Amino acid sequence: MSSDVGKAEVTRGEVERLFARLDQEAESAGYHLNPDREFTLGLIEGMLVNERRYGYWACPCRLASGVKKEDLDIVCPCDYRDPDIADYGTCYCGLYVSQDVVDGKRKAARIPERRPPGGMSAPAERMEEPPAGGPASPMPGSPAPTQPGLPDLSALKYPLWRCRVCGYLCARGQPPEVCPICRAKKDRFERIL
């Protein structure tokens, strides 16, 4: 019945080590782990179980498909974390919370699912199809911004990449290996211009 047969069980030590790392990374970037330590450790344990099963940190509170391409938006930190923290003070699983929750002014409770039914919304342009390296071309279907006084964005020297997790933008040939703000990996970037 279990799909974890033959895989070593996640140890408390592993969970504690990842907790320390995520806590340090979160605080250095303006994010906060849930102050309910046991709850948070339980979620991190779930992420490590999912890493054993699927090879990546699928959200512990969502059912992953096991196909990374389909699950990319729910790999922690998920695409929905930041808007959920802004609207509800917590992400969907409750691993990350707002300052208000840390300060005890607000309680993390169940929140609605922001993920569209059946999976992630259509990406603008994913990392799988990187540009040839030449000048950026405008996105298909987007009108050329030729209003007087505004620069012609299609003539930008570098493509513009957006981190789907935190919204960080950068103009360069390729997105960074790891988002300098939220630590999401390169495959979480989409090209927007």
Added chain:
Amino acid sequence: MSPGAGLNTAASGDIVGLKGKTVELQRVEGTDKGKIVLYTLSTCMWCRMMKTLLKDMGVGYEYIDVDTLAAEEKDAVKKEIKKWNPDCSYPTLVINEKECVSGFDETEIREKIK
């Protein structure tokens, strides 16, 4: 530290028929409040809190950790969950095949299971 550890669970012969597939539910003994079926993920803390609350309330129920199922069993169970909760989110609690609680909310659960 396996998810769900510490819960008083025992494999039972209870089977739910799902479009020709049979999937075994785990039974937790307690007071009979009717047919209480809980759909959970073994990795989810809200699901774990739901199990703990039902145990604290002393309610007998059946549950299934959907993430531990084989692919075709998963599909059959997901279909069943969607009848009650179109989002197919976890935990989903189905009470007497009449009403449903999606997500962990202690007040709502205590109101609906009396």
